[in-house]
Structure formats: structure tokens, C-alpha cells
Amino acid sequence: MKILLIEDEPAMLDNMVKSLTGEKYVVETATTFRAAMDKIHVYDYDCILLDISLPDGNGLVLLEELKALDAAQSVIIVSARDSVDDRVAGLNLGADDYLPKPFHMAELHARVKSVLRRRKFEGSRIxxxxxxxxxxxxxxxxxxxxxxxxxxxxxxxxxxxxxxxxxxxxxxxxxxxxxxxxxxxxxxxxxxxxxxxxxxxxxxxxxxxxxxxxxxxxxxxxxxx
Incomplete structure (x- = not known):
């Protein structure tokens, strides 16, 4: 399974990449809004982990673009912005889940597995x-x-x-x-x-x-x- 991790904080990015690759995912990264926009227009992913607070743009705009592209990948918003308005906006724009920072990597893995089951395998574990x-x-x-x-x-x-x-x-x-x-x-x-x-x-x-x-x-x- 292939994951795009959109995250601008170096330490968080490094920890998430190590943890996800340890779970045998293929992980690609983008640290800016522009780099993320380029990737979603060129490549397909099973799951996108999206920080909505990016240095050069708002991650919610990326969600709008994915919706316009009719992209089939799952999206989990991973953000320190844990306001109800951000959650509602993200879910209304098509995000599958919202995981506030800080979080345990075990919870991240569980969330990723859950959305992949729903999107790819009709909710079935087997x-x-x-x-x-x-x-x-x-x-x-x-x-x-x-x-x-x-x-x-x-x-x-x-x-x-x-x-x-x-x-x-x-x-x-x-x-x-x-x-x-x-x-x-x-x-x-x-x-x-x-x-x-x-x-x-x-x-x-x-x-x-x-x-x-x-x-x-x-x-x-x-x-x-």
C-alpha cells in the first residue's frame, strides 16, 4: 500500500516515515503545499496523511483539489489544529478521518488500516x-x-x-x-x-x-x- 505523507515539521515527518515504513507501506513525502499539489496530480495513493497547516498554503485546499480530481484515495487529516470547525470542514470536504496531534503511532496505524479496509476492501479484514x-x-x-x-x-x-x-x-x-x-x-x-x-x-x-x-x-x- 502506498501512502503520501504531507507534513512540514521535520521531526514529526521523520518519526512517521520510520513508523509507516516499518509497517511495510511505501511512503512518499511532501513538506509544502506546492510539492503536495504536484504529487496528487501525478501519482495515485491508497492513503494520504494530511497536515492542514502548511507553510505555503492551507491543506483544506488540497482536499478541495482531490475532490475536483475525483480521487479515490483515503485521506486522514493529521493536525495540531483540533477545532470543531476544522474537523467539520475537513470531513465535509471528503476526509475519511481526523487525528489530532499529538498521537501515538499505534493509533495512526489503526486509523490507516481502518480507512484502507473501508475504501479498498469493503470493510473486510480478510x-x-x-x-x-x-x-x-x-x-x-x-x-x-x-x-x-x-x-x-x-x-x-x-x-x-x-x-x-x-x-x-x-x-x-x-x-x-x-x-x-x-x-x-x-x-x-x-x-x-x-x-x-x-x-x-x-x-x-x-x-x-x-x-x-x-x-x-x-x-x-x-x-x-
């Missing part, structure tokens, strides 16, 4: 597709009740396909989501092909009733058997 079962919180995958051992990136790729099961996924979108915006610096997608090849092989060997189908020249799509 995802079941035919004979495959995924527990996102434990990062565990079972096929016919047998544990399927996946590398971190293989798991991230599978979860991305599951959360976009009705969509055609381009190689670029997949790379940006699983590897972050550093994907822009690579010369080829060979490492993505390798990860998908290994994942498809493991799914087939374990008899998973789904398939990642390559669409020549475009990308991939998850098909159910």
Missing part, C-alpha cells in the same frame, strides 16, 4: 477470492488454507491487483505504486517483469483460482478462474 485468502494486516496469503510464501514485493503486487481487480493495470502505474516515485529513474521494467513472473508461477503451482494476465503492450489484469 479478503477472499475463490480459493485465495489474504489478511492485509498480517500480510499473509493462503491458497486452499495453505500458506503461500511471497516476497515483500510479490505480496505488494498481488494486493495491488486485488484492490484493482476490475481494472486494467499499466506497467507504469504498478511500478509507481509498489516501488514509489523512484520508478521514474529506472531505464527498464525488467525487474517488474521478474517479480510478476515469480508471482504467477507461485499462484499456479499452488492452484490459485485466479490469474494475472498480460495484455500485450498495455499492462496486466487480474482474472478469476
Amino acid at each position: 479478503i477472499e477470492i475463490n480459493n485465495l485468502r489474504v489478511d492485509p494486516e498480517e500480510r499473509a496469503v493462503h491458497v486452499n488454507d495453505q500458506l503461500l510464501l511471497l516476497s515483500r514485493k510479490e505480496y505488494d503486487i498481488l494486493l495491488y491487483f486485488i484492490s484493482n481487480r476490475n481494472r486494467l493495470v499499466s506497467k507504469t502505474a504498478l511500478g509507481e505504486h509498489v516501488w514509489g516515485d523512484q520508478i521514474d529513474e529506472v531505464d527498464s521494467f525488467d525487474f517488474i517483469y521478474s517479480q510478476i513472473k515469480n508471482l504467477r508461477k507461485k499462484l499456479k503451482e499452488h492452484g490459485a483460482q485466479l490469474e494475472i494476465q498480460a495484455i500485450y503492450g498495455i499492462g496486466y489484469k487480474l482474472l478469476l478462474a
